[in-house]
Amino acid sequence: MNDRGDRGDRGEERAAALRARLGGIGYGGDYNPEQWPEEVWAEDVRLMAEAGVNLVSLGIFSWARVQPDPETFDWGWLDRVMDLLADGGIAVCLATMTASPPPWLARLHPETLPVRPDGSVLWPGARQHFTPSSEVYRDHATRLVERLATRYARHPALAAWHVGNEYGCHVSASYGEVDAVAFRGWLRRRYGTIDALNEAWSTTFWSQRYAAWDEITPPRQAPTFPNPAQRIDFRRFSSDALLECFLAEKEVLRRVTPDVPVTTNFVPLRDTLDLHAWARHEDVVSYDSYPDPADPGAHVAAAFAFDLLRSLKGGAPWLLLEQAPAAVNWRRVNRPKAPGQMRLWSWQAVGRGADAVMFFQWRASAGGAEKYHSAMVPHAGTGTRTFAEVRELGRELAAVPDLAGTRVRAPVALVLDWPSWWGLEQDSHPSALLRQQEANLAHYAPLFAAGVACDVVHPSAEVSGYRLVVVPNLYMITERDAANLAGYVRGGGHLLVSFFSGVADDRDRVHPGGAPGPLADVLGLRVAEFWPLAKDEHVEIEEAEPGWLGSGFGGVAHGSLWSEEVRLDAASPLATFASGVLAGRPAAARNRHGTGIAYYLATRPDPAAMASILARICREAGAAPDLPDLPEGAESVVRHAADGTRFAIVLNHNDKPVTVPLPPGGVDPRDGTDVVPPYRLDARGVLVVRYPA
Ligand code: GLA
Numbered sequence: 001m002n003d004r005g006d007r008g009d010r011g012e013e014r015a016a017a018l019r020a021r022l023g024g025i026g027y028g029g030d031y032n033p034e035q036w037p038e039e040v041w042a043e044d045v046r047l048m049a050e051a052g053v054n055l056v057s058l059g060i061f062s063w064a065r066v067q068p069d070p071e072t073f074d075w076g077w078l079d080r081v082m083d084l085l086a087d088g089g090i091a092v093c094l095a096t097m098t099a100s101p102p103p104w105l106a107r108l109h110p111e112t113l114p115v116r117p118d119g120s121v122l123w124p125g126a127r128q129h130f131t132p133s134s135e136v137y138r139d140h141a142t143r144l145v146e147r148l149a150t151r152y153a154r155h156p157a158l159a160a161w162h163v164g165n166e167y168g169c170h171v172s173a174s175y176g177e178v179d180a181v182a183f184r185g186w187l188r189r190r191y192g193t194i195d196a197l198n199e200a201w202s203t204t205f206w207s208q209r210y211a212a213w214d215e216i217t218p219p220r221q222a223p224t225f226p227n228p229a230q231r232i233d234f235r236r237f238s239s240d241a242l243l244e245c246f247l248a249e250k251e252v253l254r255r256v257t258p259d260v261p262v263t264t265n266f267v268p269l270r271d272t273l274d275l276h277a278w279a280r281h282e283d284v285v286s287y288d289s290y291p292d293p294a295d296p297g298a299h300v301a302a303a304f305a306f307d308l309l310r311s312l313k314g315g316a317p318w319l320l321l322e323q324a325p326a327a328v329n330w331r332r333v334n335r336p337k338a339p340g341q342m343r344l345w346s347w348q349a350v351g352r353g354a355d356a357v358m359f360f361q362w363r364a365s366a367g368g369a370e371k372y373h374s375a376m377v378p379h380a381g382t383g384t385r386t387f388a389e390v391r392e393l394g395r396e397l398a399a400v401p402d403l404a405g406t407r408v409r410a411p412v413a414l415v416l417d418w419p420s421w422w423g424l425e426q427d428s429h430p431s432a433l434l435r436q437q438e439a440n441l442a443h444y445a446p447l448f449a450a451g452v453a454c455d456v457v458h459p460s461a462e463v464s465g466y467r468l469v470v471v472p473n474l475y476m477i478t479e480r481d482a483a484n485l486a487g488y489v490r491g492g493g494h495l496l497v498s499f500f501s502g503v504a505d506d507r508d509r510v511h512p513g514g515a516p517g518p519l520a521d522v523l524g525l526r527v528a529e530f531w532p533l534a535k536d537e538h539v540e541i542e543e544a545e546p547g548w549l550g551s552g553f554g555g556v557a558h559g560s561l562w563s564e565e566v567r568l569d570a571a572s573p574l575a576t577f578a579s580g581v582l583a584g585r586p587a588a589a590r591n592r593h594g595t596g597i598a599y600y601l602a603t604r605p606d607p608a609a610m611a612s613i614l615a616r617i618c619r620e621a622g623a624a625p626d627l628p629d630l631p632e633g634a635e636s637v638v639r640h641a642a643d644g645t646r647f648a649i650v651l652n653h654n655d656k657p658v659t660v661p662l663p664p665g666g667v668d669p670r671d672g673t674d675v676v677p678p679y680r681l682d683a684r685g686v687l688v689v690r691y692p693a
Contacts, residue, residue, distance in 0.1 A: 052394020
């Protein structure tokens with residue numbers, strides 16, 4: 001279903017129109033005026049102007065207010081809010097309101113409610129209580145969207161559409177009867193015949209062979225490990241089912257308002273939706289980012305997500321649609337962002353390609369489950385640190401309008417694939433300790449620390465423009481994607497692959513000959529046996545080629561998580577295991593293939609060794625940082641304008657000041673002053689430097 005994307009569908013044009021409309025970086029937040037008496041609205045708009053707000057996401061949870069029963073619509077209040085915002089010069093990203101159906105939908109149609117694997121029902125009373133496969137839900141949703149779009153199609157405040165809200169955030173899959181029927185339909189389209197499905201799912205195993213489509217169910221609670229291929233297909237189906245909800249609404253919006261850009265806010269990075277499949281259907285992708293201020297490494301994972309967002313549409317700018325101004329309310333202990341941290345993390349998103357910085361939410365709720373979530377206007381009002389920081393950031397962002405639309409140029413690509421992620425983290429594997437995001441970050445963190453920009457791409461992506469391609473843990477790979485990566489190396493590319501990659505095909509069947517399957521030739525090796533390591537277990541590794549593990553370890557480092565018996569064919573060893581049963585066998589290898597080089601890691605080297613290894617490979621591949629020699633805890637990214645102007649965004653994540661090396665000739669666009677040495681950054685400080693073409 002979802003291979004018909006929107007390429008050539010004027011998506012970029014619509015995104016550019018939004019940019020022109022905003023006249024720079026978007027700034028604002030979720031606006032929920034229905035939670036407040038009407039007198040407050042005028043004050044809201046006045047304060048928005050004071051805070052530099054130029055964009056709000058409106059009406060995300062307004063369905064029950066707008067349609068109190070199936071036949072009644074109440075638009076009057078929303079008309080007044082839209083008018084007020086238009087008068088205040090504030091653009092609206094208008095929500096389609098379908099993320100939380102009104103209580104009457106469940107009363108009239110209980111079959112719209114989602115069901116868990118054990119058969120229990122998720123009842124109304126919170127939000128997102130619908131199964132995406134329900135035609136009844138989709139019909140009601142699209143009827144609402146039709147009225148909404150028609151009503152506001154020509155309203156001057158309307159700038160973009162915000163479809164649903166965080167699809168899959170609470171309910172990413174439903175296992176009921178409605179879902180079983182839809183799943184069977186999806187499987188019929190995928191496989192055509194029941195025999196093809198039996199083959200793909202390896203159902204001769206454990207007597208699972210299906211004789212008829214009606215025998216197939218979602219992978220519900222079962223006595224032991226459910227069929228792995230069935231589970232992966234159910235993940236694909238569930239991502240597609242939510243996507244169909246999005247597409248059904250988008251189809252209405254396109255028909256009624258063909259020029260208005262469409263987006264939906266993705267949840268903080270996780271394994272639920274296949275974002276590669278989704279992104280091509282949006283005019284601009286957008287994201288909600290909630291790093292934990294209590295986690296000192298949170299900004300690295302945040303950067304990874306931002307780089308992914310940017311890469312989803314080939315480097316096009318994206319929108320940070322939500323973040324917390326200070327604390328959230330949904331962790332066990334909710335620490336606010338430290339002074340300056342909200343600004344720092346906002347600029348981090350901008351540095352990595354965001355063209356909007358938005359918050360959840362504008363005014364703190366007095367009641368409901370999110371009343372202790374921070375907001376741009378806190379309960380304590382505008383005389384607060386939070387509001388002061390919000391106002392200051394709005395002023396700063398408004399001073400750099402020409403940043404919008406500029407692009408990051410990355411010499412490195414890291415490969416990520418959602419179905420492979422689903423496959424990797426299933427049970428009944430050699431180790432339950434392998435986690436996709438851990439693998440991603442183990443490879444990404446050294447690049448981040450060195451300031452080497454990195455895109456995050458699908459395994460089928462055109463990668464010939466990158467200096468280095470990193471494959472942290474691509475458990476499932478098709479022959480075709482493997483050929484893509486092999487061709488890249490043959491043509492002169494550098495490829496780094498870590499263990500437990502290329503093991504299975506897209507039906508979760510082990511490739512002939514085992515790991516690394518169709519990557520064996522390019523890597524010049526085969527894996528004979530996996531020896532996963534226990535939690536906290538380590539093996540020693542020592543370099544086979546002098547200097548390969550870097551200086552400072554005496555040529556010895558540690559591996560964790562995994563080890564394996566590797567048999568080298570064309571590859572030569574770079575490091576060997578120095579302890580345990582595999583002592584003396586290869587732990588890392590290099591293979592020259594065509595005019596390029598492929599590297600392989602058979603364990604997870606400790607972070608210091610990973611940093612040396614990646615630094616060395618980057619050097620060999622010619623993947624350089626934009627700004628070299630950054631002090632620890634500093635970050636820098638460069639955004640490039642079409643006319644050759646460059647913007648360096650330099651951030652200090654430390655609690656103490658640092659001095660950063662910068663090329664001369666830059667101007668601070670926020671006040672027009674020359675940026676002169678020493679380039680000092682306060683604790684959690686931000687430097688923005690424009691270099692003319
Ligand atoms: C998500 C939702 C918002 C809100 C925030 C709170 O991002 O989209 O509606 O619940 O979380 O952090």
